[in-house]
Amino acid sequence: MSNVITASNLTLGYENDEEIIKSANFSIKKGDFVFITGPSGSGKSTLLKSFYGNLTPESGSLMVGGLDMIDIKKKNLQELRSHLGIVFQDYKLINEWTVEKNVVLPLWISGYSADVQATQAKRLLHHVKLSGKEEKYPMELSGGEQQRVGVARALAKNPFLILADEPTGNLDEYSSNVIWDLMENACHQLDTTVVVVTHRIPMVFNIPYRHFTIDENGSVYEVH
Amino acid sequence: MKFIKTHISLIFPLIAILLGLEFFIVFDRTTDSFEKGLQNGYSMMVVSKDEMSIDDFRSWDTHIEQVKELEKSKILERLNMNDEKSKQKKFEASLPNFYSLKLDGYLTVEALDTVKMNLKKSSNILSIETFQSSYQSKYELFSFIKFSFQTFIIFMAIIGFFLIVKQMEVWNFLHAQRMKVMEIFGASLYLRSKVLINMALIDAVISAVLTSGIFYLFQNSWVKGSQMEILKDNIDSVFRYSDLFILLFMAIVVVMIAVFLVVVNVKEE
Numbered sequence: 001m002s003n004v005i006t007a008s009n010l011t012l013g014y015e016n017d018e019e020i021i022k023s024a025n026f027s028i029k030k031g032d033f034v035f036i037t038g039p040s041g042s043g044k045s046t047l048l049k050s051f052y053g054n055l056t057p058e059s060g061s062l063m064v065g066g067l068d069m070i071d072i073k074k075k076n077l078q079e080l081r082s083h084l085g086i087v088f089q090d091y092k093l094i095n096e097w098t099v100e101k102n103v104v105l106p107l108w109i110s111g112y113s114a115d116v117q118a119t120q121a122k123r124l125l126h127h128v129k130l131s132g133k134e135e136k137y138p139m140e141l142s143g144g145e146q147q148r149v150g151v152a153r154a155l156a157k158n159p160f161l162i163l164a165d166e167p168t169g170n171l172d173e174y175s176s177n178v179i180w181d182l183m184e185n186a187c188h189q190l191d192t193t194v195v196v197v198t199h200r201i202p203m204v205f206n207i208p209y210r211h212f213t214i215d216e217n218g219s220v221y222e223v224h
Numbered sequence: 225m226k227f228i229k230t231h232i233s234l235i236f237p238l239i240a241i242l243l244g245l246e247f248f249i250v251f252d253r254t255t256d257s258f259e260k261g262l263q264n265g266y267s268m269m270v271v272s273k274d275e276m277s278i279d280d281f282r283s284w285d286t287h288i289e290q291v292k293e294l295e296k297s298k299i300l301e302r303l304n305m306n307d308e309k310s311k312q313k314k315f316e317a318s319l320p321n322f323y324s325l326k327l328d329g330y331l332t333v334e335a336l337d338t339v340k341m342n343l344k345k346s347s348n349i350l351s352i353e354t355f356q357s358s359y360q361s362k363y364e365l366f367s368f369i370k371f372s373f374q375t376f377i378i379f380m381a382i383i384g385f386f387l388i389v390k391q392m393e394v395w396n397f398l399h400a401q402r403m404k405v406m407e408i409f410g411a412s413l414y415l416r417s418k419v420l421i422n423m424a425l426i427d428a429v430i431s432a433v434l435t436s437g438i439f440y441l442f443q444n445s446w447v448k449g450s451q452m453e454i455l456k457d458n459i460d461s462v463f464r465y466s467d468l469f470i471l472l473f474m475a476i477v478v479v480m481i482a483v484f485l486v487v488v489n490v491k492e493e
Contacts, residue, residue: 052408054492082410094402109411153409 003027004161004193005051007220009060012046020046023060024220026212030160031191033184035201038214044197047214048165051195052084053077065160082110085154085192089166091146093138099125099149100134106157124152129178144175151179155186162186164196180205231427233394234479237387238431241478242471244380246439246463249470251373253461255366262362263330267292269353270323270343281325285342287335290326320350333360388482395420395486403490417487424483428475435471439463 005028012021020043028034038044049055051064053072062069065080072080085106093102101108103124104117112120125131128148130141138146147167154162162183168176184207186192201211211223270281281288296316327339336359340352403416414421443462450456 054408078410078412080410081408084410086408092401092405092408094405096402105406106409109406109409109415 002030003063004030004032004065005195006063007060008062010050010057010062011059012043012050012055013058014046014055019058020218021050021214021220022218026220026222028193028195028210030193031187032193033187033207033209034193034195034212035209036195036197036212036214037199037201039216040199042214042216043218044214045165047220048163048195048197051161051163052081052086082106083157083159083161085157085159085162087147087150087154087162087164087167089169091138091143091150093146093149093153095138097137098134099130099136099138099141102138102149103152103156105153106159110157120156121152124155127155127182128152144171147171148175148178151182155182158190158192160192162192162194164194166198167196168202169199176202230423231430234388234391234424234427235431235434237384237391238427238475238478239435240380240387241384242431242435242475243438244377244384245474246435246467246471247373247380248377249467250439250462251370251377254458255370257458257461259330259366262366263327266330266355266359267324267326268336268339268355270325270349271351272321272323272346272348273350274348275321276323276348280346280348281323281343284346285339287327287329287331287339288325289328292324292326294322294324296322330363330366333363388478392482392486395482396489399486400490403487404492407490407492413487416490417483420483420486421480424479425476428479429472432468432472432475436463436468439467 005026007024007026010021010024011019012024013019024047036044036047046055050057050062050069053064053069057070065083067076067080094105097105100118100121103121104112107117107120121134122131125134128151130145130148130152133141133145138149141149151164151167154164164183167179167183171179180202183194183196184205187194188207201209212220213223214220270276275293276291278288278291281291296319299319299322300312300316327336331339333356336354336356340354343349343352399420402419406416440463443459447456447459447462
């Protein structure tokens, strides 16, 4: 199976700061479900950010979807991002847009017709158990509901790779279960690659997964 | 109400800038004709020993545009001399030559002095009368009005500029989050700024139309009933329909620069 993400001697850090991830070597294949864990400040989110081009590697190489993330051109980065599904711990919803408009953001960016957008929004909101809340605004929803909107948005364009940063942190059990179910289904049924940064791997997980951990020194290991 | 609230904060500074621009255009047009009138109404008097042509004068100063020789007989007529004709002829022959010189522009008092000094270098020129005191008072009044107006226009432009900078900060606060999220999901620069561009374009059109409307009303109500001759004589210069396009162009340039600066300063977290 082809690699979706390949890191060779990958070193990451912020400007004028010490290295956070040091010489990481790993590959993630199509259809893999990967958990990345590690103590706070170990660089989990930093590593995830580098996968969607929010952070340029300092050295080594990082290939995502066949693109070299070190020399990636703006146009190619936009194209790559339009095929990713990204979930954030703080949801990153657009507060002045309705739930429906938030969910179809990736489709709107790619120029899909209003009909396709409406159909997809209805389907996804049904999956995340938010039917009937299309016209609500994010601030009118609970944290769990907002995160479910975030997950629906990530799935809107059937991405080849879902990147999730603490998607269930601070959420109630119901919302957490809905989110894990959706990610399991995307991986299992659609062969989507899913990379989740989390503090805790869920107790019950129904599909095979890989587990990477980052230690305090910034080294990345596969433990499972 | 929400529409007004959203747009008024940009429309207001834009109108301030456009009013400044339109005032500048109108002032430039009206004072241009006034300045030409002053220029045409002014001439300096030169007395020379021998006859001089325009080229002779120009060889001393290039500001000389027109030279008119004053007939000696007419000067004597004005003096109303009751002498005999033969005596008069003799007297006329002994008189030097008188010239009225027109200049190529409404010069500053200093430039007028320079012209005088240049002409005095000619040994043929006996005397020069620049009527400086009358020229100076007119020139100073004109310069003062011009300066006051320009200061007012600059002041309005500065106020408008600061209000737009303030509005850019508001835009940044209101739109940065949306633009950041859209960037993460692969939106192009145009898509990210589309909402802002549309809003700014609407505001530019509204501001240009309102400013034009103000000057149209000014032209058709206030100026017609005013006692200011300079405005009444130049009523067509107060507002022209072509000004609407100039104002619209200017407004679009200003808002697009503002939008561009906001958009490029939004950095991904």
